[in-house]
């Protein structure tokens with residue numbers, strides 16, 4: 001009954017035929033809305049992308065870290081009106097804890113740095129590649145998950161850290177064939193806004209909220225921005241000055257307006273000179289309107305854009321010197337960036353730079369007679385022991401089927417185990433690209 005049951009769809013007990021509804025009850029085979037599967041060809045591209053993320057991180061001496069995709073919701077509750085908060089994928093677990101699927105990696109990194117405390121001497125150069133989530137109403141049909149590459153330097157107050165991070169991103173672009181004619185960095189500092197707000201005695205605790213409002217300046221009508229700033233308690237005069245400063249397009253002009261004594265101008269001048277030392281001046285430009293949409297940035301901020309203007313920001317980051325102390329940690333300076341796995345693929349498609357990543361198996365091994373299946377497995381084990389990939393044919397199949405599979409998996413070599421050859425301790429080898437074939441002793445196979 002048991003074996004028969006296994007043949008009627010695994011239903012135990014009476015051998016009644018499946019009812020119509022049971023047969024029609026096929027699960028939804030698509031992934032949840034806004035999420036992606038990675039079948040082999042997509043997984044090869046993702047692995048190629050992540051390999052380049054990790055290779056650049058290694059070249060810059062960064063250590064890989066990771067955190068749970070599920071975090072306490074409290075890590076992401078900030079009161080500055082950020083989109084990331086509005087779209088938090090959060091819920092109450094069975095222990096009545098408020099938890100969230102992480103929307104970004106930086107708060108988790110800050111948590112781990114505080115947890116490690118003095119046991120991890122500064123500076124820290126950590127990187128992570130992790131899936132991040134948002135719950136957005138599907139009306140906009142956007143994704144709800146993406147993978148982010150994050151690089152963070154913890155414990156360095158100087159802008160040499162930001163220069164290093166920008167250099168690492170440019171190194172990544174160069175590795176995959178993207179040049180300064182394809183993309184650029186818009187760079188500014190939140191200290192520009194801070195110095196304006198201070199001139200108008202606007203309290204520091206409004207700083208984050210003002211930045212989040214201004215970050216939407218390209219997406220919302222100007223009068224909405226002005227109303228939001230007014231509602232946040234910013235005077236009309238201060239609003240006019242803020243908007244004037246945000247339209248500045250050169251450091252020289254910025255210095256004329258803010259004066260040369262402030263940190264904003266000093267930081268930006270030093271950053272641009274450091275980036276020039278790397279030979280990367282053509283990659284970056286000052287743009288006072290760059291503020292980024294995360295409340296915790298306190299200094300240099302940057303984002304990378306495609307010069308054709310067809311895509312959303314490719315990556316972005318900046319300095320966040322107060323984040324650790326807001327979590328109750330020491331006052332440790334930090335900066336970092338996030339680089340998503342989706343826009344970069346759109347850019348590579350646009351530029352015809354997607355890599356050719358075919359499956360490649362070195363050997364397909366097949367027993368010509370069923371009684372030689374064990375020998376075929378031994379041949380596979382020997383080859384694998386030599387570091388060679390082997391697709392072992394696991395069933396009795398006609399040779400035509402084997403050749404068809406060999407072509408589909410792009411095998412380089414067909415190893416045939418047949419009685420005639422095996423009597424002599426030999427196996428048959430066929431090089432599938434040239435058609436060359438020969439017999440060889442098993443212990444000479446390499």
Ligand SMILES: Nc1ccc(Br)nc1
Nearest residue numbers: 103133134143145146
């Ligand atoms: N933060 C975030 C998370 C997930 C996606 Br898709 N985009 C942005």
